[in-house]
Amino acid sequence: MRGIKELIEEAGRCVRCGACKSVCPTYDVLRREQSGPRGRLSLVEASFKGESGFGGAYLKNIKECTLCGSCHSNCPNGVNIPELILAARAEGVEKGGLSLAESFAYRGLLHSERFMQAALRLASRLQGLFLKGTAFENGLVSRFSLPVIGGGRLLPELADEFFLDRSHIEELSPSATPVRGKKGGVLRVGFFAGCGVNYLLPDIGEATIRVLKESGAEVVVPQQVCCGMPAYSAGDRRTARDLALKNLEAFEASGVDIITTSCATCGHGLKKVFAELLSDEGLQMRSRVERFASMVRDITELLTGELPYKGGEKGKKGGVVTYHDPCHLRRYQGISEEPRRLLSKSVFTFKGMKHPCRCCGLGGGVGFANYELSMEIAKEKASSVRATGADVVATACPGCMVQLKDALYQSGVKARVAHVVELL
């Protein structure tokens, strides 16, 4: 893990050319220098060099970053601004602690899976009090303005039965000719569900398991906790580290050949962030976490790699599908062709959208901390989708899906949002 000092040094390579502004979703919407990468870098640099404070304006601007990574991909000098922002957020948490709401969310809820489950189960039963159904596909609109949430926002409905509570998912045999793993037996795949699938979109989990079995794998769903990425993005590394360790232990005990997830954000967490969080804990831990990371595949990567998806029904009778690239999949994991290849094997006709890899606006905690900004960013995505005339928008991240559903609803675009695996 690179510390703030090293990252500030790297920021010295910035020549203030401004190229990053052209790809930054928040700059595009807000058109203020401090709301773009060059301004954020300048603020962090000045604050840590003691030339400027860590006050309200500083915090507001570093919290506005979605961490989409476009600025880093486009920097001629390779300055990793998102990593700098993350480190600055982490320093903020170390120095000033978390706000009350953040502390409740990250330390209270995420940290204790039992408390989180209980709280959300209660919420699942009470949601009708605050939220009303829409004529749209599954989703609820807040009846009146709630703290943090605000009125009129399309929220994903909490699942009646959470995915990880379902008894039929514990251990499953392949439903087609088995594929062999390296050890000779049937390829044993551990599924990491993630909170999006578990609490909100369990159908993705069901679809993932179905496709894995149909492709010839044995599937296991070990007892697991949140991947920790929401806490990590907010700068709360302590919570993120504890969650990483719990998950590492759970999957090590399950004896799997491969670990897969259908969440782009969790995937980035499992592949790279776990190692970053646990890297300082001795050689033995390092080799454990490296081995763990080397087993992780995004579901679209697995189905175009070790466990090839053969394709189901023939013919293109499913309508038109377009695809949105999740930041955590395309820029953080370098996966962009795989989901498109899978879609080309589905019954849908593929049609690309304009700017498919522009951030949906949810990431980096922006959807939680600054809903209005997050929706402003998402508007462009909604109009890209509208221009394709697609019946379905596919993506590979439950977070993006929640955001896209809301954005399409707000913009009146009548396209369904689905995970790639749900279309196979």
Added chain:
Amino acid sequence: MLKATARDEITGIVGKGNASFGKEELLCYSYDATNSLYPPDGVVFPGGPEEISRILRLANTEGFPVIPRGAGTGFTGGALAVEGGVILSLERLKGIREIDTANLTADVEPGVITGDLQAEAERLGLFYPPDPTSLKFSTIGGNIAECAGGPRAIKYGVTRDYVLGLEVVMPTGEIITTGTKKTMKGVVGYDLTRLMVGSEGTLGVVTRAFLRLLPLPEAKRTMLVEFLSLEDAAGAVEAVINAKVVPSTIEIIDDVCIRCVEKYAKVGGLASVEAVLLIEVDGKETGVQDDVARIRRIASERGAKTFWVASGRDEEKDIWNLRRAISPSLSKVKPTKLNEDVVVPRSNLVGLITGIEDIASKKGVVIASFGHAGDGNIHVNVMVDKNNAAEMQRGMDAVKDIFELTISLGGTISGEHGIGIAKASYIGMELSAEAIEVMRGIKKALDPNGILNPGKIFPKAFRQPQHA
């Protein structure tokens, strides 16, 4: 410093969310691509010409400087508050008001990003040719203020050739329109449009621009030609021009630059070459095929090692990404870049290139050259470390020698970046004292109190940057 009452008045004019005096905002508006820091006393985001007019009138009575700013991506400090004052950011004025396909004109606000205008024009089968390398992030307002050029200048000219008319707020607050809105001709009165274009935000604030468009060329080809020496490459440029072929672009890239951007190269084998030409031709399909064949022949006669034609839009994009990455990547060579953009008549290109190589070896500094060889405009980057006083001095000496060489070859010391603060002390090398006095007279007549972007163009002592 700005008086508290002046702050209140400014806030009153533009509304609370559109004026900032906080340290963080000021910091973000204290730099541009010169990478030096001059914190202003305030930043204001006006919503239109009337608000700008009121701010300028206030500046005249209160005596504070006003510095117009587009994207803050200039290379000569045009948008820096070198004498303090208020940054007038035009980021909110970002509307493309009209693209008129019958008259081939556009009506745009200054905060429109040049690349966005080009994309919108292209969608309608039209073409806005000026293409500064920063086109994806610089704005039309800034391009007009600096009279930005770009690779396509060889065939299509520069920003001034596409500005039909302007709406301008004068330094004393009057709102005027200059030139025409939709006619190609117009000779009524002095050509104030040309006076404003390239005036670096010292004579007025552009709030609307009426631009000329062309039909989008039907076909285009992009070529990458590798040479074993820079002289061979420069010779090939002269030979192409002599053969009466007019490419839309001929860019030259020297070995220092190649080494900085090699990693972006998805095509060609740049490793063993000393110079590269990036050539683009456009027009009718049959015409471009013919041009490619002629250029190929000339290049091989002039010792080209390889000749490669991009096969589609993706490869074209790769080549341009490589070209656009050069300028910012040069910091890999040395931390400080003395960035000049001299121009010589095309027939003297070889003389300029060999002269620069001599200066580099005589002064013992690394010089990276690239740029718009097709129109004789070379970006000469003297690479030094500002913390090494002796090397910095040798670099400054080299810059002076390069300017002398340029002028002796019949050229000009700035083709498209402007003067700003970076070259103010050199304008006397090119302009006579009388010519400078005429310019000062114009400035004085239009801006009697000197409140609009002071400290730029004319040599003058101003405060030191907070840190460069």
